[in-house]
Amino acid sequence: MEKWKEALTTFIPKQQIFTELADRYSYSFDGSFGEFLPDAVVQVKTKGEVIHLLKVANRYRVPVTPRGQGTCLSGGPLPVKGGIVLDMSQWPATIEVIPDDLIAVVSPSVLTAEINKAAEEHGLMYPPDPSSAHVSTIGGNLAENSGGPRGLKYGVTKDYVIGLELVTPEGEVINTGGRTIKNVTGYDLTKIIVGSEGTLGVITRATLKLVPKPLAVQTLMAVFNDVEQAGKAISKTLTSGIVPSKMEFMDQACTIAVENYKPSGLPVDAAAVLIIELDGHPSAIQEEAEAIEHIMVELGAVNIKVPKDEEEAANIWHARKQVSPAIAKIKPTKVSEDATVPRSKIPAMIERLEEIKEKYQVELVVFGHIGDGNLHPNILCDKRDNEEMERVELAVGEIFQAAIDLGGTLSGEHGIGTMKAPFMEQELGEVGLEMTKRMKDSWDPNGIMNPNKIFPEKGQKLVLRNE
Amino acid sequence: MEKWKEALTTFIPKQQIFTELADRYSYSFDGSFGEFLPDAVVQVKTKGEVIHLLKVANRYRVPVTPRGQGTCLSGGPLPVKGGIVLDMSQWPATIEVIPDDLIAVVSPSVLTAEINKAAEEHGLMYPPDPSSAHVSTIGGNLAENSGGPRGLKYGVTKDYVIGLELVTPEGEVINTGGRTIKNVTGYDLTKIIVGSEGTLGVITRATLKLVPKPLAVQTLMAVFNDVEQAGKAISKTLTSGIVPSKMEFMDQACTIAVENYKPSGLPVDAAAVLIIELDGHPSAIQEEAEAIEHIMVELGAVNIKVPKDEEEAANIWHARKQVSPAIAKIKPTKVSEDATVPRSKIPAMIERLEEIKEKYQVELVVFGHIGDGNLHPNILCDKRDNEEMERVELAVGEIFQAAIDLGGTLSGEHGIGTMKAPFMEQELGEVGLEMTKRMKDSWDPNGIMNPNKIFPEKGQKLVLRNE
Numbered sequence: 019m020e021k022w023k024e025a026l027t028t029f030i031p032k033q034q035i036f037t038e039l040a041d042r043y044s045y046s047f048d049g050s051f052g053e054f055l056p057d058a059v060v061q062v063k064t065k066g067e068v069i070h071l072l073k074v075a076n077r078y079r080v081p082v083t084p085r086g087q088g089t090c091l092s093g094g095p096l097p098v099k100g101g102i103v104l105d106m107s108q109w110p111a112t113i114e115v116i117p118d119d120l121i122a123v124v125s126p127s128v129l130t131a132e133i134n135k136a137a138e139e140h141g142l143m144y145p146p147d148p149s150s151a152h153v154s155t156i157g158g159n160l161a162e163n164s165g166g167p168r169g170l171k172y173g174v175t176k177d178y179v180i181g182l183e184l185v186t187p188e189g190e191v192i193n194t195g196g197r198t199i200k201n202v203t204g205y206d207l208t209k210i211i212v213g214s215e216g217t218l219g220v221i222t223r224a225t226l227k228l229v230p231k232p233l234a235v236q237t238l239m240a241v242f243n244d245v246e247q248a249g250k251a252i253s254k255t256l257t258s259g260i261v262p263s264k265m266e267f268m269d270q271a272c273t274i275a276v277e278n279y280k281p282s283g284l285p286v287d288a289a290a291v292l293i294i295e296l297d298g299h300p301s302a303i304q305e306e307a308e309a310i311e312h313i314m315v316e317l318g319a320v321n322i323k324v325p326k327d328e329e330e331a332a333n334i335w336h337a338r339k340q341v342s343p344a345i346a347k348i349k350p351t352k353v354s355e356d357a358t359v360p361r362s363k364i365p366a367m368i369e370r371l372e373e374i375k376e377k378y379q380v381e382l383v384v385f386g387h388i389g390d391g392n393l394h395p396n397i398l399c400d401k402r403d404n405e406e407m408e409r410v411e412l413a414v415g416e417i418f419q420a421a422i423d424l425g426g427t428l429s430g431e432h433g434i435g436t437m438k439a440p441f442m443e444q445e446l447g448e449v450g451l452e453m454t455k456r457m458k459d460s461w462d463p464n465g466i467m468n469p470n471k472i473f474p475e476k477g478q479k480l481v482l483r484n485e
Numbered sequence: 486m487e488k489w490k491e492a493l494t495t496f497i498p499k500q501q502i503f504t505e506l507a508d509r510y511s512y513s514f515d516g517s518f519g520e521f522l523p524d525a526v527v528q529v530k531t532k533g534e535v536i537h538l539l540k541v542a543n544r545y546r547v548p549v550t551p552r553g554q555g556t557c558l559s560g561g562p563l564p565v566k567g568g569i570v571l572d573m574s575q576w577p578a579t580i581e582v583i584p585d586d587l588i589a590v591v592s593p594s595v596l597t598a599e600i601n602k603a604a605e606e607h608g609l610m611y612p613p614d615p616s617s618a619h620v621s622t623i624g625g626n627l628a629e630n631s632g633g634p635r636g637l638k639y640g641v642t643k644d645y646v647i648g649l650e651l652v653t654p655e656g657e658v659i660n661t662g663g664r665t666i667k668n669v670t671g672y673d674l675t676k677i678i679v680g681s682e683g684t685l686g687v688i689t690r691a692t693l694k695l696v697p698k699p700l701a702v703q704t705l706m707a708v709f710n711d712v713e714q715a716g717k718a719i720s721k722t723l724t725s726g727i728v729p730s731k732m733e734f735m736d737q738a739c740t741i742a743v744e745n746y747k748p749s750g751l752p753v754d755a756a757a758v759l760i761i762e763l764d765g766h767p768s769a770i771q772e773e774a775e776a777i778e779h780i781m782v783e784l785g786a787v788n789i790k791v792p793k794d795e796e797e798a799a800n801i802w803h804a805r806k807q808v809s810p811a812i813a814k815i816k817p818t819k820v821s822e823d824a825t826v827p828r829s830k831i832p833a834m835i836e837r838l839e840e841i842k843e844k845y846q847v848e849l850v851v852f853g854h855i856g857d858g859n860l861h862p863n864i865l866c867d868k869r870d871n872e873e874m875e876r877v878e879l880a881v882g883e884i885f886q887a888a889i890d891l892g893g894t895l896s897g898e899h900g901i902g903t904m905k906a907p908f909m910e911q912e913l914g915e916v917g918l919e920m921t922k923r924m925k926d927s928w929d930p931n932g933i934m935n936p937n938k939i940f941p942e943k944g945q946k947l948v949l950r951n952e
Contacts, residue, residue: 118724118829141726163669174667176676177644192917197827200641200859200897202630202680203905203912204939205921209643209676213669230726257585259608259697302766360664362585392667430667438670445670450659453928454672460927461920472671 022078023058029070034061034108045103048090049150051353051401051437051482056083056097061108065185065222068104072220072466073189075102081469084216086127086155091354092435094162094215098470104220106157115140115228121180121197122226126157130164133226142228145172148431149339160221163213165431167264167338170389171297172229174431176212181225184211187218187462197225210457215433216468218461232297235263236307237331239323240292240314241285245269245372247318248290249365252388254313255294256361260306264295265389272341272385279344282337285321292388293338341385342396349381349398353410353482357421358392358430370420371395378413380406392430407483414480418444439474489545490525496537501528501575512570515557516617518820518868518904518949523550523564528575532652532689535571539687540656542569542933550935551683553594553622558821559902561629561682565937571687573624582607582695586664588647589693593624597631600693609695612639615898616806627688630680632898634731634762634805637856639696641898643679648692651678654685654929664692677924682900683935685928699764702730703774704798706790707759707781708752712736712839714785715757716832719855721780722761723828727773731762732856739808739852746811749804752788759855760805808852809863816848816865820877820949824888825859825897837887838862845880847873859897874950881947885911906941 026035036042036059046053057080062068075082081101088095097103109127116122117140122133131151134144147166148154154164160182165174181195194207211218242248252265268276268291273284284291294310296303311322325331346352359367368384371393375382386394395417399410418428418441428438428445443451455473459465493502503509503526513520524547529535542549548568555562564570576594583589584607589600598618601611614633615621621631627649632641648662661674678685709715719732735743735758740751751758761777763770778789792798813819826834835851838860842849853861862884866877885895885908895905895912910918922940926932 116827116829118720119827120723121827163673165667165669169667174669176673186916186920190916190920192914192920194917196894197892198825198859198894198897199857200632200636200825200854201894202632202641202898202900203895204901204909204918205681205924206630206643206676206679207917207921209673210924212673214672230728233726253585256587259700261697299766299769299772301768305766358665358667360583360586360588362583387667390666392665425664427663427665427668428670430665431669433669434671442671447659449653449657450661450674451671453653453657453659454674456927457672457677457924460923 022074022080025074025078026060026071030060030062030067034063045085045097045105048088048093048095050091050093050435052093052096054097055100056103057100059103059105061105063109065191068185068220068222069189069191071102071104072185072187075466076188076464079464079466082466083468084161084220086158087153089150089154090158090162090433090435092162092429092433093437094158094433094435094471096436098436107155115142117142119197120228122228124156124224124226126155126221126224128156130154130156130159137228138231141231143231144178144226144228146175146178149342156224157221160212160224161214161216162433163431165387165392167266167387169387169392169431170265171261171263176209178227179208179212179224180227182208182211182221183223184219184221187467195225199227213433215435215471217458217471219467234297234300234303236296236303237325237334238294238307238310239334240294240319241288241321242290242318243288243320244318245290245368246365248292249368251314251317251319252292252364253362254317255310256389258309258313260309262294262389263297266293266338266386267388268338268341268385269383271383272345275344275348275383276337276340279347280340282333282340284337293334345383345396345398349400351399351401353397353399353414355395355414355417356392356430356432357395357417357426357428359421359424359426361391363424363426364388364391366424367393367420371417374413374416374420378409380409380413382413391426401482404483411480411482434472436470437480439472440478440480442472442474489541489547492541492545493527493538497527497529497534501530512552512564512572515555515560515562517558517560517902519560519563521563521565522567523570524567526570526572528572530576532658535652535687535689536656536658538569538571539652539654543655543931546931546933548936549933551628551687553625554620556617556621557625557629557900557902559629559896559900560904561900561902561938563903565903574622582609584609587695588664589695591623591691591693593622593688593691595623597621597623597626604695605698608698610698611645611693611695613642613645616809623691624688627679627691628683629900630898632854632859634733634854636854636859636898637732638728638730643676645694646675646679646691647694649675649678649688650690651686651688654934662692666694680900682902682938684925684938686934701765701767701770703763703770704792704801705761705774705777706801707761707786708755708788709757709785710755710787711785712757712835713832715759716835718781718784718786719759719831720829721784722777723856725776725780727776729761729856730764733760733805733853734855735805735808735852736850738850739812742811742815742850743804743807746814747807749800749807751804760801812850812863812865816867818866818868820864820866820881822862822881822884823859823897823899824862824884824893824895826888826891826893828858830891830893831855831858833891834860834887838884841880841883841887845876847876847880849880858893868949871950878947878949901939903937904947906939907945907947909939909941
């Protein structure tokens with residue numbers, strides 16, 4: 019047995035260390051693309067175990083890739099360089115809500131939706147709502163800085179993290195931030211750790227900010243026969259002084275896919291469907307709903323559906339959640355992106371995506387959190403078809419270029435991971451990337467934490483083909 | 486002439502470089518404590534000049550201390566190690582509001598209040614509102630991550646910065662973040678630069694997030710004969726599901742000081758005054774105002790004033806703004822702190838401050854943004870009195886210890902600078918401070934950017950006496 023594996027067992031119970039091929043295989047993939055076999059999987063349950071593991075890994079220069087439930091869409095939990103997958107999912111799940119301070123203190127293995135459920139018992143809300151909230155852990159959300167539909171009004175995971183306990187790559191423990199909303203004591207380590215995709219250490223506890231649960235919620239669905247008109251209606255709404263809590267878009271391919279997968283009453287003839295949610299004081303949202311209806315009709319909506327009760331509203335949101343699984347049925351491979359543009363550039367981005375689809379003859383469908391410019395163009399393909407995948411690679415590269423050209427960014431909420439790393443320099447520039455790397459190297463001098471994520475290797479290109 | 490001064494003149498016009506004693510003296514102090522003479526003052530007006538200056542300073546190892554309008558309360562712009570004061574105040578002030586994207590792009594020399602004024606022309610708001618907003622620059626606000634009364638509902642400067650242009654300590658230019666609300670492309674360099682007090686480079690442009698201006702605003706003033714009762718009323722309000730936009734506290738010493746300075750009709754007999762502001766939809770804030778009145782009366786408020794028009798409300802807020810200048814008249818020296826505690830610990834902190842005042846027999850007055858736990862205990866003293874200043878030093882140390890004991894932090898919005906550096910390890914721990922320092926060193930290997938701020942020297946203690 020290799021020395022580092024032996025060294026692990028001096029503190030971590032053997033039944034938490036897995037080296038059989040079958041076990042390692044289960045940890046070789048995530049919700050994105052590619053398979054990479056780790057040398058070992060270690061399930062940790064205490065801070066002491068994480069400290070021990072990182073000290074051993076650092077001594078023996080073994081790569082460590084932390085993992086929650088593996089739902090990541092950008093390759094965060096993929097053990098690209100082998101080594102150890104650090105499985106956090108078996109850590110005891112604890113949520114302590116402190117309503118007087120409007121905070122919750124959580125362990126990394128907690129499922130995100132459970133935090134919101136615990137907050138609701140106190141009339142509070144944890145706003146970030148990634149579509150995977152029922153299956154993904156807060157640890158994974160912290161690593162990737164996950165978003166979700168409510169990002170439009172409430173922001174993303176980072177905006178709700180005020181304190182962290184972290185084990186550094188060298189196995190030391192630090193506490194960042196605290197329990198106060200205002201804190202300017204030293205550098206904001208909390209916000210650089212959130213979204214660093216496990217490259218700066220392992221988060222073992224988080225303090226999250228909660229907000230009072232809105233008094234009322236109202237959903238609206240608007241149907242358009244023309245995508246451009248829908249784009250204009252979105253812009254007009256967002257500059258009207260109203261901030262919806264959610265504003266989602268589906269193109270025709272998505273509505274057809276959902277109706278084929280789980281019929282939900284979506285209008286399959288329409289070119290575009292917008293689903294909007296307002297929250298707040300009942301009088302306020304009633305006025306706002308009327309104003310939005312007016313805008314939608316004025317800009318060409320052919321139908322507006324206002325659900326008459328919570329159940330009808332829930333059905334509409336359920337249909338929206340089916341988009342991702344439904345389109346995954348169309349072809350064997352789904353390449354999912356989350357390039358994001360400034361709000362005013364949403365119509366231009368939709369146009370660029372249409373051009374890319376034509377140019378490369380790829381099956382590109384579009385849905386997503388359109389209100390904050392965070393679209394999800396998905397390309398449906400077959401990874402066994404090398405000729406098709408070559409076109410997909412080119413199309414993905416051009417999607418990123420379009421987002422950057424329009425003043426946007428490679429990723430709004432899924433993270434960089436492996437797939438977007440080759441495009442980092444395009445957005446950050448050589449010096450920007452170098453300064454980021456300096457921070458990484460200063461914390462992880464031996465480069466053991468989640469190697470090959472975020473930072474591209476020299477000359478690295480996006481490869482979706484098996485060569 | 487020293488070589489570095491000569492090197493500056495090869496690119497920066499001579500009339501922007503000041504080396505006379507009288508000029509240097511004007512830049513030797515800020516709004517905090519202590520005087521430090523720089524070797525030169527350089528007024529820069531372009532990015533090219535900043536690049537040149539930093540390249541020269543880095544080559545010759547000359548300390549550089551950036552400065553806006555010098556209103557800082559924690560020593561940020563003090564040239565503690567001499568060298569160059571980089572005066573940003575003469576940079577052309579530019580504000581570009583892009584209403585469709587809900588953002589503003591600003592130059593560092595812009596006065597903060599001007600940003601909000603420009604936003605208002607488009608029905609928008611820039612929420613951060615430090616009391617100095619009419620005289621302080623956004624560059625200074627970015628360096629210190631300034632707060633203000635609206636922090637309670639809206640957060641601080643950092644929460645509104647989505648992109649920066651920065652000249653690194655080695656004179657390279659990077660662009661962080663961008664123009665989108667969602668952005669998870671690489672580490673969040675933006676949020677580590679904001680609040681880093683000029684130790685990581687010089688900000689030359691910022692992209693700020695704006696929000697729709699609230700439809701209505703309502704002020705309330707509640708008067709208490711007992712500080713503890715006021716504390717309980719605050720807690721009850723904050724856990725009622727209402728989030729006021731502002732919630733300010735003044736103790737009796739403050740109201741008396743204001744009435745002696747500029748009579749404003751404050752109740753000088755009262756032990757505590759709370760000033761609350763609600764904003765949002767008119768129906769919502771009317772209900773909320775009634776609920777708060779009810780809570781205040783229930784918990785012992787002896788009087789509640791609801792201003793009948795905007796002018797009356799403005800008068801109340803004007804009185805609040807007079808606290809700082811008014812108490813400064815009481816004694817020659819004002820030592821101003823901004824220790825912050827979790828909301829539920831506000832009454833406990835008020836009690837600890839009372840004990841500290843008694844124990845060290847110091848003239849301690851308390852006001853501040855009590856709704857987010859961000860109090861401003863101020864000690865009024867005379868720096869020429871060494872015996873008194875020794876007691877003040879001990880009292881300040883104990884204020885910080887009390888905040889940390891209660892789960893709070895050294896600074897909520899003023900920054901660490903020179904005065905709080907000796908207490909950093911108490912809050913961050915040895916490893917936390919070391920990890921912060923590693924980031925600093927990785928960006929500024931020669932340690933030229935604003936030395937002796939945030940990071941304490943070995944064995945550094947708070948000294949307020951002239952020895």
